[in-house]
Amino acid sequence: MAEARVIRVKAGPRLWLSGLWLTFFALAAIFAPLIVPHDPLAQDLMLGKLPPAWVAGHEPGYLLGTDSLGRDVLSRLISAARPALFVAIGAGLAACILGSVLGLIAGFFGGWTDRVISRIVDIWMAFPPVLLSILLVAFLNPSLQSVIIAIAIIDWTRFCRVVRAETMQQRRMDYVESARAMGLSSIATLAREVLPNVLPAIIVLLSLEMGIAVIVEAILSYVNLSVSTDQATWGSMIAEGRGIIYQAWWVLVFPMIALFLTVLAFSQFGEGLKERFDPVLR
Amino acid sequence: MSRNLLIRLGSTMVTLFGVAFIVFILVRVVPGNPIAMMLPPGASDADIALLTAHYGLDKPILTQFWIWLGRALQGDFGMSISLRQDVMSLIFGRLPATLELATLALVIAMALGGALAITAARFRGTAVETGIDLANGASLAMPDFLWGLTFILLFGVLIPVFAISGRVSPSLDLPFVTGFYLIESILRLRVDIFLDLMRHMLMPALALALPLAAVIAQLLKTSLKEAMQQDYVMLARTKGFSETRVLISEALRNAVIPTLTLAGVQFTFLIGGTVIVERLFSYEGLGNMAIDAVINRDLPLIQGIVLVFALIFVVINLIVDLSYALLNPRLRHG
Amino acid sequence: MTEAYLDIRDLSVALQHSGDRLLRRVSLAVRPGEVHALVGESGAGKSMIARAVFGILPKAVTILEGQVTIEGADLNGMSEAARRLFIGKRAAFIPQDPLTALNPSKRIADQISDRLIHILGMPKAKAHERAAALLEEVKIADPERVMRLYPHELSGGMRQRVLIAAAFAGEPRLIVADEPTTALDVTVQRQILALIAGMQARHGTALLFITHNLGVVAKLCQTASVLYAGKVVEQTSVRRLFADPRHAYTRALMAATPRYDRPEESLKPASPELMGELAREVAETDALWAKERAHG
Numbered sequence: 001m002a003e004a005r006v007i008r009v010k011a012g013p014r015l016w017l018s019g020l021w022l023t024f025f026a027l028a029a030i031f032a033p034l035i036v037p038h039d040p041l042a043q044d045l046m047l048g049k050l051p052p053a054w055v056a057g058h059e060p061g062y063l064l065g066t067d068s069l070g071r072d073v074l075s076r077l078i079s080a081a082r083p084a085l086f087v088a089i090g091a092g093l094a095a096c097i098l099g100s101v102l103g104l105i106a107g108f109f110g111g112w113t114d115r116v117i118s119r120i121v122d123i124w125m126a127f128p129p130v131l132l133s134i135l136l137v138a139f140l141n142p143s144l145q146s147v148i149i150a151i152a153i154i155d156w157t158r159f160c161r162v163v164r165a166e167t168m169q170q171r172r173m174d175y176v177e178s179a180r181a182m183g184l185s186s187i188a189t190l191a192r193e194v195l196p197n198v199l200p201a202i203i204v205l206l207s208l209e210m211g212i213a214v215i216v217e218a219i220l221s222y223v224n225l226s227v228s229t230d231q232a233t234w235g236s237m238i239a240e241g242r243g244i245i246y247q248a249w250w251v252l253v254f255p256m257i258a259l260f261l262t263v264l265a266f267s268q269f270g271e272g273l274k275e276r277f278d279p280v281l282r
Numbered sequence: 283m284s285r286n287l288l289i290r291l292g293s294t295m296v297t298l299f300g301v302a303f304i305v306f307i308l309v310r311v312v313p314g315n316p317i318a319m320m321l322p323p324g325a326s327d328a329d330i331a332l333l334t335a336h337y338g339l340d341k342p343i344l345t346q347f348w349i350w351l352g353r354a355l356q357g358d359f360g361m362s363i364s365l366r367q368d369v370m371s372l373i374f375g376r377l378p379a380t381l382e383l384a385t386l387a388l389v390i391a392m393a394l395g396g397a398l399a400i401t402a403a404r405f406r407g408t409a410v411e412t413g414i415d416l417a418n419g420a421s422l423a424m425p426d427f428l429w430g431l432t433f434i435l436l437f438g439v440l441i442p443v444f445a446i447s448g449r450v451s452p453s454l455d456l457p458f459v460t461g462f463y464l465i466e467s468i469l470r471l472r473v474d475i476f477l478d479l480m481r482h483m484l485m486p487a488l489a490l491a492l493p494l495a496a497v498i499a500q501l502l503k504t505s506l507k508e509a510m511q512q513d514y515v516m517l518a519r520t521k522g523f524s525e526t527r528v529l530i531s532e533a534l535r536n537a538v539i540p541t542l543t544l545a546g547v548q549f550t551f552l553i554g555g556t557v558i559v560e561r562l563f564s565y566e567g568l569g570n571m572a573i574d575a576v577i578n579r580d581l582p583l584i585q586g587i588v589l590v591f592a593l594i595f596v597v598i599n600l601i602v603d604l605s606y607a608l609l610n611p612r613l614r615h616g
Numbered sequence: 617m618t619e620a621y622l623d624i625r626d627l628s629v630a631l632q633h634s635g636d637r638l639l640r641r642v643s644l645a646v647r648p649g650e651v652h653a654l655v656g657e658s659g660a661g662k663s664m665i666a667r668a669v670f671g672i673l674p675k676a677v678t679i680l681e682g683q684v685t686i687e688g689a690d691l692n693g694m695s696e697a698a699r700r701l702f703i704g705k706r707a708a709f710i711p712q713d714p715l716t717a718l719n720p721s722k723r724i725a726d727q728i729s730d731r732l733i734h735i736l737g738m739p740k741a742k743a744h745e746r747a748a749a750l751l752e753e754v755k756i757a758d759p760e761r762v763m764r765l766y767p768h769e770l771s772g773g774m775r776q777r778v779l780i781a782a783a784f785a786g787e788p789r790l791i792v793a794d795e796p797t798t799a800l801d802v803t804v805q806r807q808i809l810a811l812i813a814g815m816q817a818r819h820g821t822a823l824l825f826i827t828h829n830l831g832v833v834a835k836l837c838q839t840a841s842v843l844y845a846g847k848v849v850e851q852t853s854v855r856r857l858f859a860d861p862r863h864a865y866t867r868a869l870m871a872a873t874p875r876y877d878r879p880e881e882s883l884k885p886a887s888p889e890l891m892g893e894l895a896r897e898v899a900e901t902d903a904l905w906a907k908e909r910a911h912g
Contacts, residue, residue, distance in 0.1 A: 123300045130557045131572055131591055135584065138576040139308065215425050219558050223573050238431065245439055256431050264423050513716040520670040521731040522704015524697065535721045611721055611766040
């Protein structure tokens with residue numbers, strides 16, 4: 001099985017580099033209003049489609065150029081980190097809590113509880129996820145909250161399946177038996193004995209899920225089903241850039257890079273954690 | 283074997299029914315009145331009531347569901363609210379485009395993934411394998427959405443060799459009778475149309491194919507390398523067969539079997555991905571229409587499309603199960 | 617004395633990374649039509665010799681010195697592709713475990729005729745005919761039906777018969793059999809041994825028979841090499857080997873062979889004195905070899 005591991009990058013730099021970018025991303029999101037050079041919504045048609053600072057025809061002060069309405073691309077890029085971070089944390093945690101709780105219950109109690117939950121997971125997997133998320137957001141009315149709810153409703157199954165399997169494995173171990181023999185209630189046994197051992201797997205999945213949430217939010221705002229237009233998002237910037245691709249490539253390219261690096265960082269952070277947690281792989 | 287097939291078909295039906303029911307309920311319990319959206323702003327309550335009754339939206343939800351299901355089973359999905367056309371014919375008009383795109387992507391993914399896996403397994407332990415592993419990791423790191431955008435930039439703008447929107451050039455006169463343009467262009471030997479189609483389809487297909495190709499390459503390489511350790515491979519080597527021949531005629535068939543199930547699941551992801559990739563390339567397929575339907579809150583059309591997608595999903599799973607049984611002699615005779 | 621068909625001379629192989637020798641200047645010869653036993657405990661290097669003959673040593677193992685000659689042609693001097701075809705036309709291999717040595721997803725017919733068609737260039741119809749004839753010769757009933765089956769549909773004994781048929785199908789002048797009965801039930805073992813002996817006699821094939829069972833050696837072979845730690849410690853005719861075993865290890869091996877008439881003796885473990893003596897001998901060989909290498 002060790003052969004299946006593809007890129008044998010050392011866990012160290014992988015964690016460091018992705019962690020570095022995620023910190024940068026989070027700081028940009030938190031302090032966005034303080035650090036943006038321009039108002040990300042301020043339009044100035046006289047300054048429309050200005051190229052980035054290293055291309056002929058640029059204006060000083062617009063490092064990454066402007067879009068067709070004269071809005072500063074860099075400012076919008078930083079400001080768009082906010083909804084991305086918000087969705088990553090919100091949707092990631094919501095899917096994680098929903099899926100993990102159901103997975104713990106199914107794995108710990110087994111029997112018909114397990115059968116019912118597993119059957120629901122199976123039916124859930126028959127839905128095309130992208131279509132379902134578009135459907136959900138449209139009918140919940142486009143907003144960040146809807147995006148978060150939609151992602152949680154679709155992706156809880158990822159957590160549920162893994163946590164259920166891990167919990168079943170833990171339950172067979174001696175320490176769980178002895179905890180129960182000492183008179184601990186089921187809930188207490190789950191929380192104090194099983195959960196800490198399943199936690200590493202949950203954290204790894206959470207990191208991966210946050211990356212998925214960022215990309216899903218970008219797709220939804222690309223089709224104009226996320227936040228309203230008075231908040232810049234990477235997806236909406238990409239949609240605008242796609243429209244004026246022959247005139248102003250920079251409107252498309254920079255949000256793409258930001259999106260790619262963030263998605264990559266979340267997945268690599270998860271992979272790095274997995275290597276660190278899993279004693280078999282080390 | 284046939285008993286298993288019946289059970290599988292039964293559970294497929296149950297899943298489809300579940301999907302139909304959930305989608306139907308979901309579409310109805312969420313806020314937003316589609317009838318009000320269809321009418322001009324000044325419409326009277328009487329107008330709204332009239333139209334609501336016309337679409338059967340005034341009846342209890344369960345009654346609506348049974349009516350809808352009964353009609354759906356006869357192929358009647360109702361009328362699209364936004365496009366004012368029969369939903370079934372709208373879907374059939376777009377389905378061939380999506381099927382062709384997904385199939386092209388699948389063929390590319392299998393050819394590319396298979397070739398990479400075989401090359402990596404043939405030159406295992408060398409720089410070639412490491413290089414292929416790195417390429418796989420890279421193509422997995424990017425979702426199809428970003429691959430699509432990258433291709434648009436690279437081959438649509440930077441080196442403009444491909445078209446970045448649509449399915450076929452509007453200037454072309456299509457003498458076709460079905461919606462399967464690609465297949466018909468081959469059958470009718472219309473090279474010009476075929477090339478124009480490819481100029482439009484290759485980039486979206488590649489964007490969909492790359493993540494799947496990487497998954498296939500990884501899985502197949504692992505099982506190929508495992509198969510190459512087996513005794514029957516060693517025996518074939520003593521017979522005088524070359525390493526490449528041994529890899530292809532002894533190891534490959536055994537390695538494909540475990541790859542198949544996982545690749546089948548991945549293919550359903552590819553189908554799901556057509557929705558956004560079609561949007562990205564303004565490709566006139568089912569997924570693109572689905573997004574428009576959602577934006578316009580076109581209930582009958584949404585239901586029809588989601589059900590068709592779910593049908594495609596379960597059919598793929600069925601095909602994977604069947605071909606698994608067909609490829610594995612132990613199951614065939616057992 | 618006729619000339620040897622297979623001639624291995626001074627063959628030394630070693631693990632690439634550590635340099636540990638797995639074969640220590642092994643020399644042995646098998647003459648046309650002769651059955652030569654290669655005897656030794658597991659780990660002595662018997663299978664390594666077989667792999668060296670077919671040029672399929674594991675990647676981690678390198679040849680340090682020595683030749684493998686078949687029909688007077690030095691195999692190590694040939695290109696990879698030339699050696700493969702040369703071997704494929706002249707020699708065949710009967711593997712140890714019939715359960716894993718047949719490809720689970722290929723029909724029996726293809727697994728017998730593949731060499732005939734692709735290496736020996738026989739027309740398909742003729743190869744099919746020949747495969748059926750061989751299956752009949754290894755006493756498989758209804759060969760036409762069996763040829764359409766997959767390995768999992770046959771018993772272990774049947775599969776070993778198929779492998780024997782496949783080995784003899786190309787009329788090779790040499791067959792290397794690597795403990796072909798070890799994985800089988802005792803009752804089946806005898807039938808398979810008798811089958812191999814009969815086939816060998818009929819086809820006049822030279823046979824290198826690898827085994828750890830001296831009882832089998834006495835029944836089947838004319839000459840024998842006793843291998844210990846990759847070193848040939850005794851090489852002689854089978855009659856002489858049993859009448860007058862020279863090496864202490866050979867004697868220990870004989871003592872360890874179960875004998876129904878004297879069960880208490882066969883359970884004796886090897887004495888510490890013998891183990892010490894053997895270890896000293898191996899160390900001496902290595903020291904001598906190292907000295908020679910340093911000078912040469």
